[in-house]
Amino acid sequence: MATHTGRLETHLRKQRDAGRKLLVPYITGGFEGWTDAVRAAAANGADAIEIGIPFSDPVMDGPMIQLASEKSLQRGTTPLSIFHELRSIDVGIPLAVMCYYNTVHSAGNERFAHQLVEAGVSAAIIPDMPLEESAQWCVSADAAGIETVMLAAPTAPQERLPRILDRCNGFVYAVGLLGVTGERDELAGTATKLAARLKALTDIPVLIGVGVSNAEQAVEASQTADGVVMGASVMRRLVEGDADAVGRYINDVRSALDSTFAGK
Amino acid sequence: MREMLLSARPIHPFRNYIESMLTTPGTDGRFGDFGGRYVPETLVPACQELEASFHDAWADPLFRTELDDLLRDYAGRPSIITECHNLGRQLGIRLLLKREDLNHTGSHKINSVLGQALLAKRMGKKRIVAETGAGQHGVASATAAALLGLECKVYMGEVDVERQALNVFRMKLLGSEVVPAKSGSRTLKDAVNEAMRDWVATVEDTYYAIGSVMGPHPYPYMVRQFQSVIGKEANQQCQQLLGTDPDVVAACVGGGSNAIGIFSGFIDTHARLIGVEPAGGAAVGRGVPGVVHGMRSYLMQDEYGQVQEAHSISAGLDYPGVGPEHSYLASIGRAEYPSVTDAEVIEGFQLLSKTEGIIPALECAHVVAWITREAPNMQGKTVLMNLSGRGDKDVAQMMDILG
Ligand SMILES: Cc1ncc(COP(=O)(O)O)c(C=O)c1O
Numbered sequence: 102m103a104t105h106t107g108r109l110e111t112h113l114r115k116q117r118d119a120g121r122k123l124l125v126p127y128i129t130g131g132f133e134g135w136t137d138a139v140r141a142a143a144a145n146g147a148d149a150i151e152i153g154i155p156f157s158d159p160v161m162d163g164p165m166i167q168l169a170s171e172k173s174l175q176r177g178t179t180p181l182s183i184f185h186e187l188r189s190i191d192v193g194i195p196l197a198v199m200c201y202y203n204t205v206h207s208a209g210n211e212r213f214a215h216q217l218v219e220a221g222v223s224a225a226i227i228p229d230m231p232l233e234e235s236a237q238w239c240v241s242a243d244a245a246g247i248e249t250v251m252l253a254a255p256t257a258p259q260e261r262l263p264r265i266l267d268r269c270n271g272f273v274y275a276v277g278l279l280g281v282t283g284e285r286d287e288l289a290g291t292a293t294k295l296a297a298r299l300k301a302l303t304d305i306p307v308l309i310g311v312g313v314s315n316a317e318q319a320v321e322a323s324q325t326a327d328g329v330v331m332g333a334s335v336m337r338r339l340v341e342g343d344a345d346a347v348g349r350y351i352n353d354v355r356s357a358l359d360s361t362f363a364g365k
Numbered sequence: 366m367r368e369m370l371l372s373a374r375p376i377h378p379f380r381n382y383i384e385s386m387l388t389t390p391g392t393d394g395r396f397g398d399f400g401g402r403y404v405p406e407t408l409v410p411a412c413q414e415l416e417a418s419f420h421d422a423w424a425d426p427l428f429r430t431e432l433d434d435l436l437r438d439y440a441g442r443p444s445i446i447t448e449c450h451n452l453g454r455q456l457g458i459r460l461l462l463k464r465e466d467l468n469h470t471g472s473h474k475i476n477s478v479l480g481q482a483l484l485a486k487r488m489g490k491k492r493i494v495a496e497t498g499a500g501q502h503g504v505a506s507a508t509a510a511a512l513l514g515l516e517c518k519v520y521m522g523e524v525d526v527e528r529q530a531l532n533v534f535r536m537k538l539l540g541s542e543v544v545p546a547k548s549g550s551r552t553l554k555d556a557v558n559e560a561m562r563d564w565v566a567t568v569e570d571t572y573y574a575i576g577s578v579m580g581p582h583p584y585p586y587m588v589r590q591f592q593s594v595i596g597k598e599a600n601q602q603c604q605q606l607l608g609t610d611p612d613v614v615a616a617c618v619g620g621g622s623n624a625i626g627i628f629s630g631f632i633d634t635h636a637r638l639i640g641v642e643p644a645g646g647a648a649v650g651r652g653v654p655g656v657v658h659g660m661r662s663y664l665m666q667d668e669y670g671q672v673q674e675a676h677s678i679s680a681g682l683d684y685p686g687v688g689p690e691h692s693y694l695a696s697i698g699r700a701e702y703p704s705v706t707d708a709e710v711i712e713g714f715q716l717l718s719k720t721e722g723i724i725p726a727l728e729c730a731h732v733v734a735w736i737t738r739e740a741p742n743m744q745g746k747t748v749l750m751n752l753s754g755r756g757d758k759d760v761a762q763m764m765d766i767l768g
Contacts, residue, residue, distance in 0.1 A: 157549065157671040158657055160561045161405050167548055179669045202403055203656045207670030229656075231409045233393070234401055254407035256568060261410070276407060280566035 107248040109149055109195040109223040109271040113306045113327075116148050122358040123272070123308060123328025124319070126335045126351055127199060129153040129169040131178025134344050136186055141348030142335070143192035146355030151226060151330060152187065154180050154200035161228040161311075163283025165333040169340055180204055180213075184220035197224035197250060197271065202234070210238045214245035224248035224271040232265055239268065250274050253299060255291040262302055272306040275299055275326060277313060283333045284314035288321050296326035316357035323358060386632045386699055388690065392416075394582020397696060399689035402581040404561075404659045411568045416583040418488050423590060428483065435479045436594065439512065440469045442476075443598045446606065446749075452720040456740035459747040461611065462723070463599045463627060465754065472726065472754030473595060473623040474505035478574060480591035482509035485572035492516040492567070495574045496546075496560040498525055498553035498619065499681035499728065500532025501754055502576030507541035515572075517541040520559040522552035525680045528762050550674035552683045553619070557658050577620025578688035581659030585688050589625045596630020599749060607747060615639040616751035617731040618649070618702065619681050621688035623753035628700060636749075638700035640691060641735045643710070646675030648687035649695045649702035655686075662689040678707040678766075679727035681754075709734035711766060714756065726754035727762070 106114075113123055126142045128135055130152045139150055155170035155178055162170065180200070187196065198217060205213045205227060217225060225247055230238060232251065242249050248271035253262060255276065266273060277292035278285070292309045299307045309322040310330030319329045331354065338346040388396045395401060402412055422428040436442040444464045453460040465473040478495075485493055493515050497503030503519040510517035519536055523545040526533055536543050549555040557580075564573040578585040578592070603611055614631045616624035618640040628638045642650055648663045655664035657672055665673040665685035677683040694700040705713075713733030718724045725733060732750050736743075756763075 158554065158558050160558050160658075161565070163562070171548070174671065181669075201656075203664075203666070203670040203672070206654075206656050206661075207666065207668070228405050229403045229659075231402065231404060231406050233409070234403050252406040254405070254409075256407050256410045258410060265406075276405075278566075279407060279568060281562045 107223055107246060107270060109197060109248050110305065112195050113148060113272055117306055117327050120362070122323040122362050123148045123306060124351070124355055124358060125149045125151055125308060125328065125330045127151040127153060127330060127332035128339065129155055129166065129173050129336060130183035131155060131173035131176060132169050132339060133176065134339060136190055137344035138339050138347040139190055140192055141344045142351045143194050145348045145352040147194060147351055148328070149195045149197060150192070151197050151199050152183065154183055154198055154204050156201040156204060159201060161281055163281040163333060165284070165336050165340065166282050169336045180208065180216070184216055187220040187222065195223040196221065197226055198222050199226045199228070202227050202230045205238060210241035214241040214247050217247050218245050224250050226250040226252070226274060228252060232268060235268060252276055253295065255279060255295045262298060266299070266303045266305065269305060272308050273299055273303065274330065275307055275309045277309045277311045277322070280312065282311050284337070285312045288313065288318040292322055293325040296322070300325065316354045319354050320357050320361045323362065387629055388693065390582060390586050394586070396585070396690045396693035399654070399660070399662050399692040400582055400585055401661050402659060403656050403661065404581045405565055407565050408568060408581070412581050412583070414488070419484060419583055419587045422484055422487055428487065432480055432483055435483070436476065440475045440479060441467065442594065444468060446599065446602045449721050452717065455720065456737065457744045458740055460736065461747065461749045462752040463595060463749060464752055465595060465623065466726065466752050470501070470505045470508050471757065472501040472505065473592065473626060474502040474576060475508065476594055476626070477588045477591040477622060478502065478505040478509045481572070481574045482513050482515060485515060485574070486513055488572065490570060490572040492518070492571045493574045494518050494520070494560050494563045494567070494571055496520045496553065496556035496576060498522070498556065498683055499679065499726070499758060500525065500529040500536065501681060501758070503543070504532050504535050504539070506574050507536040507539035510541060511539045518563065519543050520546050520556040520563070522546045522550070522556045524551045525553065529680055529758055531761065532758050552675070552680065554672065554675070554684055561658070577622040578625050578690060579620040579658060579660060579686065585660065585690055588622050589629060589690060592622050592626030593629040595623065595626035595751065596628060599627055600630035603749065610634040610636050611749040612746040613637045613639060613743060613748040615641060615732050615736060615748060617641050617682060617728045617753060618687060618691060619684050619728065621691045623751050625688065625690055627751040632699065638694070639735065640700055640702045641731045642702055642704040643675070643677035643679060643682045643731060644704045644706045645677045646682055646684055647704040648685060649691060650704045652685070654692065657686055660689045662692040663687055663695070678710055679731065681726070681728040682731065703735055705731050705734040705738070709738065713737060714763060723752070724756035724760070725752055726756050727759045729753050
């Protein structure tokens with residue numbers, strides 16, 4: 102059971118309850134310029150940041166994040182090198198890691214949870230660890246005080262959602278579409294439908310991620326959800342540009358969210 | 366370890382009364398500590414639906430009859446057993462081949478694909494996706510799709526597209542689309558990644574036909590059940606031919622479907638079970654447990670869990686993982702997983718061709734290589750080898766190598 106309210110969830114609830122829409126950018130750890138990008142995102146209005154630990158076989162990721170992961174790995178990135186650099190970053194907002202389960206498994210659940218704590222990370226998002234495979238990790242994570250963000254998908258039958266929410270802390274990650282990460286021309290209809298189903302069942306922040314590709318779509322998603330996770334569109338700015346480009350982009354999205362939802 | 370385990374069990378006369386060593390996984394999809402269902406949340410309901418549909422179909426006599434009819438009238442089963450008198454004499458053993466190379470499309474892959482394609486239709490799916498290494502599973506999938514009126518898309522590593530050009534053309538001729546996987550090592554592992562990414566996006570109308578006993582539950586179990594026809598036939602054929610079980614049953618292991626298929630017929634006998642891995646892709650031999658492609662199993666990986674690239678002359682075995690049931694059988698000591706080098710494989714390929722007039726797939730040449738190496742320790746024994754596929758697809762590659 103999700104027993105405690107950790108730093109990520111406490112912070113996100115507070116921001117949401119103050120009338121703000123939540124913006125959580127994703128940045129691939131170890132990619133050239135990533136720590137500057139984390140700082141730029143934080144300085145321009147991110148509410149939390151998701152740090153990707155690159156994996157050799159990222160089956161939930163589309164071309165952009167695959168490319169970023171591959172480049173990061175080519176630079177010799179390891180989970181430990183990311184944790185090491187994270188210790189020197191204090192951006193004043195909570196951090197979560199996004200990693201595939203084998204990264205956790207190879208370190209060992211308990212050791213990995215402690216490594217996160219030592220690196221100052223609040224939460225973990227593990228996209229190939231569904232509810233049925235989560236028990237062992239969750240024991241270690243709960244004991245260490247690491248929040249486990251669960252994913253919910255549009256394909257979930259209604260009876261499954263409460264069980265996912267029961268096990269979830271930090272926020273619930275509403276997978277916006279059937280498919281992998283990557284930019285799309287339009288926000289999929291499945292995104293807000295799923296967010297609405299989740300909002301009807303829970304008070305935990307509901308964030309739509311996967312396929313939220315620009316400020317306009319972030320606004321559209323946030324009509325229903327408490328906010329968004331944005332990955333590929335952020336990484337494209339870093340891959341093709343630099344940390345400043347990431348900062349400008351986050352600033353644009355933040356402004357669009359704030360001007361649309363101000364005072365609501 | 367193996368001796369100990371076996372001597373603790375009464376075998377022959379009581380075969381029907383003892384618990385079989387063939388595991389039927391529960392809803393957690395585990396073989397001992399291996400297997401499971403490590404997939405994105407999007408795919409969980411699809412895997413659950415597949416599990417239920419398979420159980421239902423497997424228990425349905427109409428489905429089984431339909432499949433058996435296809436296996437007989439379309440694939441050409443039962444496959445025969447050929448005794449290799451020349452090579453056997455040369456090696457000082459009795460050598461039997463289970464001739465899966467004679468199946469329609471030239472390998473054992475058709476056994477599983479016909480089952481899966483029938484199941485896909487039964488589930489109302491219009492389209493199948495598949496991954497392929499050597500192209501044999503891709504060709505079998507394209508064949509079944511043509512026969513049963515399904516749309517088919519096959520992902521294949523860019524490296525394999527090149528070295529198995531003949532099979533790429535066959536798939537296209539059969540009406541399937543072939544998509545080169547350009548990420549990572551650009552071989553089988555990456556083709557699986559691409560097929561899974563496709564499935565995540567198309568799960569509502571698409572069936573993912575996995576080519577081996579790997580992936581999330583129920584695939585390892587389901588594909589084994591479809592391939593168990595090999596072991597069932599071979600066991601009966603051995604009783605007729607030998608009046609007893611063979612001393613050794615050997616097969617090559619990529620994901621492990623042809624091996625588990627033949628093992629399943631002998632798992633509760635005294636026969637030594639040998640799964641031969643390529644030295645450059647020895648998941649059981651050199652790997653440690655890890656999680657990729659939906660399953661927990663032995664895996665070649667670095668100290669941080671990054672999956673390592675396999676390197677094998679044979680596209681069908683060029684895979685850093687292995688099906689979870691093999692990890693389990695290795696962990697309890699019931700089966701052994703030695704490996705052979707590419708150089709030994711090239712020898713084996715020529716040896717079987719020259720002595721018996723049978724050109725084996727490079728995958729099966731691994732088994733020939735192991736048998737040749739081990740023959741001095743098996744004098745007078747009977748060895749049953751699964752000849753999982755024919756070598757036509759490898760002839761162009763071997764022309765380059767042998768000059
Ligand atoms: C002839 C043949 N044997 C074996 C294999 C390896 O697969 P598995 O280990 O699942 O039998 C392949 C795969 O392409 C093959 O074509």
